[in-house]
Amino acid sequence: MPVTSPPPLVVAASLTAVEAVMMVGLGLLEVASLNSVRLTMGVTTAAFFVGAGVALAWCAWSLWRASRWARGPVVMAQLIVLGLAWNLWDGATKVLSLGLAVVALVVIAGLVHPASTELLED
Template sequence: MLLGLGVLELAHLRSIRLTMGVTTSIFFLGAAAALAWCAWALWGVRRWARGPVVMVQLIQLGLAWNLWAGPTRLASAVLAVVAIAVVVGLVHPASTRALEAAEEVG
Protein backbone atom coordinates (compact mmCIF):
# COMPACT_ATOMS: atom_id res chain seq x y z
CA MET A 1 0.00 0.00 0.00
CA LEU A 2 2.77 2.45 0.92
CA LEU A 3 4.67 1.70 -2.27
CA GLY A 4 1.52 2.32 -4.30
CA LEU A 5 0.88 5.63 -2.55
CA GLY A 6 4.45 6.74 -3.21
CA VAL A 7 4.26 5.83 -6.89
CA LEU A 8 0.85 7.48 -7.30
CA GLU A 9 2.14 10.64 -5.66
CA LEU A 10 5.09 10.72 -8.07
CA ALA A 11 2.76 10.15 -11.02
CA HIS A 12 0.65 13.15 -10.05
CA LEU A 13 3.41 15.70 -9.49
CA ARG A 14 2.50 19.24 -10.50
CA SER A 15 4.76 22.27 -10.57
CA ILE A 16 2.49 24.16 -8.17
CA ARG A 17 3.06 21.56 -5.44
CA LEU A 18 6.37 20.04 -6.48
CA THR A 19 8.08 20.18 -3.07
CA MET A 20 5.10 18.66 -1.28
CA GLY A 21 4.72 15.93 -3.90
CA VAL A 22 8.39 14.95 -3.87
CA THR A 23 8.71 14.90 -0.08
CA THR A 24 5.47 12.95 0.28
CA SER A 25 6.68 10.42 -2.28
CA ILE A 26 10.03 10.08 -0.52
CA PHE A 27 8.22 9.50 2.79
CA PHE A 28 5.90 6.81 1.40
CA LEU A 29 8.67 5.05 -0.54
CA GLY A 30 10.97 5.15 2.49
CA ALA A 31 8.22 3.76 4.73
CA ALA A 32 7.56 1.00 2.18
CA ALA A 33 11.27 0.11 2.10
CA ALA A 34 11.46 0.05 5.90
CA LEU A 35 8.38 -2.18 6.12
CA ALA A 36 9.80 -4.50 3.45
CA TRP A 37 13.03 -4.73 5.48
CA CYS A 38 11.02 -5.64 8.58
CA ALA A 39 9.08 -8.25 6.61
CA TRP A 40 12.36 -9.73 5.36
CA ALA A 41 13.67 -9.78 8.93
CA LEU A 42 10.53 -11.55 10.14
CA TRP A 43 10.99 -14.11 7.36
CA GLY A 44 14.47 -14.65 8.80
CA VAL A 45 12.90 -14.99 12.28
CA ARG A 46 14.34 -11.77 13.69
CA ARG A 47 12.45 -10.80 16.81
CA TRP A 48 13.12 -7.04 16.60
CA ALA A 49 11.01 -6.71 13.43
CA ARG A 50 7.72 -7.62 15.10
CA GLY A 51 7.28 -4.26 16.87
CA PRO A 52 7.50 -2.03 13.80
CA VAL A 53 5.20 -4.31 11.80
CA VAL A 54 2.58 -4.34 14.58
CA MET A 55 2.82 -0.54 14.81
CA VAL A 56 2.19 -0.17 11.07
CA GLN A 57 -0.80 -2.51 11.30
CA LEU A 58 -2.27 -0.44 14.14
CA ILE A 59 -1.88 2.67 11.98
CA GLN A 60 -3.58 0.77 9.16
CA LEU A 61 -6.49 -0.04 11.49
CA GLY A 62 -6.82 3.66 12.26
CA LEU A 63 -6.85 4.42 8.55
CA ALA A 64 -9.50 1.76 8.02
CA TRP A 65 -11.60 3.36 10.75
CA ASN A 66 -11.36 6.76 9.04
CA LEU A 67 -12.30 5.31 5.63
CA TRP A 68 -15.38 3.45 6.88
CA ALA A 69 -17.98 6.02 5.78
CA GLY A 70 -19.21 6.34 2.22
CA PRO A 71 -17.82 4.75 -0.93
CA THR A 72 -14.55 3.70 0.71
CA ARG A 73 -16.22 1.12 2.96
CA LEU A 74 -14.91 -1.85 0.96
CA ALA A 75 -11.33 -0.55 1.05
CA SER A 76 -11.74 0.06 4.76
CA ALA A 77 -12.90 -3.50 5.36
CA VAL A 78 -10.00 -4.95 3.35
CA LEU A 79 -7.46 -2.82 5.24
CA ALA A 80 -8.95 -3.83 8.59
CA VAL A 81 -9.04 -7.55 7.79
CA VAL A 82 -5.44 -7.55 6.57
CA ALA A 83 -4.22 -5.58 9.60
CA ILE A 84 -6.03 -7.83 12.06
CA ALA A 85 -4.76 -10.98 10.32
CA VAL A 86 -1.16 -9.75 10.46
CA VAL A 87 -1.37 -8.74 14.13
CA VAL A 88 -3.01 -12.05 15.08
CA GLY A 89 -0.32 -13.92 13.18
CA LEU A 90 2.46 -11.98 14.88
CA VAL A 91 1.14 -12.44 18.41
CA HIS A 92 0.10 -16.06 17.91
CA PRO A 93 1.82 -18.35 20.45
CA ALA A 94 3.57 -20.31 17.68
CA SER A 95 5.04 -17.09 16.27
CA THR A 96 6.11 -15.95 19.71
CA ARG A 97 7.78 -19.32 20.41
CA ALA A 98 9.61 -19.24 17.07
CA LEU A 99 10.86 -15.70 17.61
CA GLU A 100 11.96 -16.43 21.17
CA ALA A 101 13.70 -19.66 20.15
CA ALA A 102 15.59 -17.84 17.39
CA GLU A 103 16.63 -15.17 19.91
CA GLU A 104 18.04 -17.83 22.26
CA VAL A 105 19.94 -19.58 19.48
CA GLY A 106 21.28 -16.36 17.89
Protein backbone atom coordinates (compact mmCIF):
# COMPACT_ATOMS: atom_id res chain seq x y z
CA MET A 1 0.00 0.00 0.00
CA PRO A 2 1.46 3.41 -0.95
CA VAL A 3 2.25 5.86 1.83
CA THR A 4 0.43 9.20 1.78
CA SER A 5 2.96 11.92 2.47
CA PRO A 6 1.89 14.96 4.51
CA PRO A 7 1.72 18.30 2.66
CA PRO A 8 4.90 19.75 4.27
CA LEU A 9 6.89 16.75 3.05
CA VAL A 10 5.35 16.98 -0.42
CA VAL A 11 6.30 20.68 -0.60
CA ALA A 12 9.85 19.92 0.54
CA ALA A 13 10.21 17.10 -1.98
CA SER A 14 8.74 19.23 -4.78
CA LEU A 15 11.05 22.18 -4.13
CA THR A 16 14.00 19.79 -3.92
CA ALA A 17 12.99 18.41 -7.33
CA VAL A 18 12.94 21.96 -8.72
CA GLU A 19 16.42 22.52 -7.32
CA ALA A 20 17.56 19.28 -8.96
CA VAL A 21 16.21 20.37 -12.34
CA MET A 22 17.98 23.71 -11.97
CA MET A 23 21.28 21.97 -11.16
CA VAL A 24 21.00 19.70 -14.19
CA GLY A 25 20.16 22.79 -16.26
CA LEU A 26 23.28 24.55 -14.99
CA GLY A 27 25.32 21.52 -15.98
CA LEU A 28 23.83 21.54 -19.47
CA LEU A 29 24.48 25.27 -19.81
CA GLU A 30 28.09 24.60 -18.84
CA VAL A 31 28.33 21.99 -21.60
CA ALA A 32 26.86 24.48 -24.07
CA SER A 33 29.55 27.03 -23.18
CA LEU A 34 32.55 24.69 -23.49
CA ASN A 35 35.59 25.97 -25.33
CA SER A 36 39.10 24.66 -25.85
CA VAL A 37 40.68 27.11 -23.40
CA ARG A 38 38.84 25.71 -20.40
CA LEU A 39 37.78 22.29 -21.62
CA THR A 40 38.80 20.28 -18.56
CA MET A 41 37.26 22.75 -16.11
CA GLY A 42 34.06 22.95 -18.16
CA VAL A 43 33.64 19.19 -18.45
CA THR A 44 34.28 18.54 -14.75
CA THR A 45 32.00 21.41 -13.70
CA ALA A 46 29.24 20.14 -15.98
CA ALA A 47 29.67 16.59 -14.68
CA PHE A 48 29.49 17.85 -11.09
CA PHE A 49 26.28 19.82 -11.64
CA VAL A 50 24.57 17.06 -13.61
CA GLY A 51 25.64 14.40 -11.09
CA ALA A 52 24.58 16.49 -8.10
CA GLY A 53 21.28 17.32 -9.79
CA VAL A 54 20.54 13.67 -10.52
CA ALA A 55 21.42 12.71 -6.94
CA LEU A 56 19.19 15.48 -5.58
CA ALA A 57 16.36 14.36 -7.88
CA TRP A 58 16.72 10.84 -6.51
CA CYS A 59 16.53 12.21 -2.97
CA ALA A 60 13.43 14.27 -3.85
CA TRP A 61 11.72 11.20 -5.33
CA SER A 62 12.69 9.16 -2.27
CA LEU A 63 11.30 11.83 0.06
CA TRP A 64 8.05 11.83 -1.86
CA ARG A 65 7.93 8.07 -1.27
CA ALA A 66 8.71 8.66 2.45
CA SER A 67 12.19 7.13 2.52
CA ARG A 68 13.82 8.43 5.68
CA TRP A 69 17.41 8.13 4.37
CA ALA A 70 16.83 11.00 1.91
CA ARG A 71 16.23 13.60 4.60
CA GLY A 72 19.91 13.95 5.58
CA PRO A 73 21.28 14.63 2.08
CA VAL A 74 18.48 17.09 1.36
CA VAL A 75 19.10 18.99 4.61
CA MET A 76 22.81 19.11 3.76
CA ALA A 77 22.01 20.47 0.29
CA GLN A 78 19.79 23.16 1.83
CA LEU A 79 22.55 24.20 4.23
CA ILE A 80 24.85 24.60 1.22
CA VAL A 81 22.15 26.68 -0.52
CA LEU A 82 21.85 28.88 2.57
CA GLY A 83 25.61 29.42 2.51
CA LEU A 84 25.40 30.33 -1.18
CA ALA A 85 22.54 32.73 -0.46
CA TRP A 86 24.62 34.39 2.26
CA ASN A 87 27.53 34.72 -0.15
CA LEU A 88 25.33 36.28 -2.87
CA TRP A 89 23.68 38.85 -0.58
CA ASP A 90 25.78 41.86 -1.71
CA GLY A 91 25.14 43.84 -4.86
CA ALA A 92 22.84 42.99 -7.74
CA THR A 93 22.27 39.39 -6.63
CA LYS A 94 20.24 40.28 -3.53
CA VAL A 95 16.94 39.08 -5.06
CA LEU A 96 18.52 35.77 -6.11
CA SER A 97 20.00 35.41 -2.64
CA LEU A 98 16.63 36.00 -1.00
CA GLY A 99 14.94 33.48 -3.30
CA LEU A 100 17.52 30.81 -2.56
CA ALA A 101 17.26 31.40 1.18
CA VAL A 102 13.46 31.25 1.19
CA VAL A 103 13.39 27.99 -0.78
CA ALA A 104 16.04 26.40 1.45
CA LEU A 105 14.22 27.45 4.63
CA VAL A 106 10.86 26.19 3.33
CA VAL A 107 12.42 22.82 2.45
CA ILE A 108 14.05 22.53 5.88
CA ALA A 109 10.79 23.54 7.58
CA GLY A 110 8.93 20.90 5.57
CA LEU A 111 11.43 18.24 6.56
CA VAL A 112 11.35 19.01 10.28
CA HIS A 113 7.58 19.55 10.43
CA PRO A 114 6.04 17.21 13.02
CA ALA A 115 3.91 15.41 10.40
CA SER A 116 6.96 14.79 8.20
CA THR A 117 9.06 13.69 11.16
CA GLU A 118 6.36 11.30 12.31
CA LEU A 119 6.08 9.68 8.88
CA LEU A 120 9.83 9.47 8.32
CA GLU A 121 10.52 8.06 11.79
CA ASP A 122 7.98 5.23 11.50
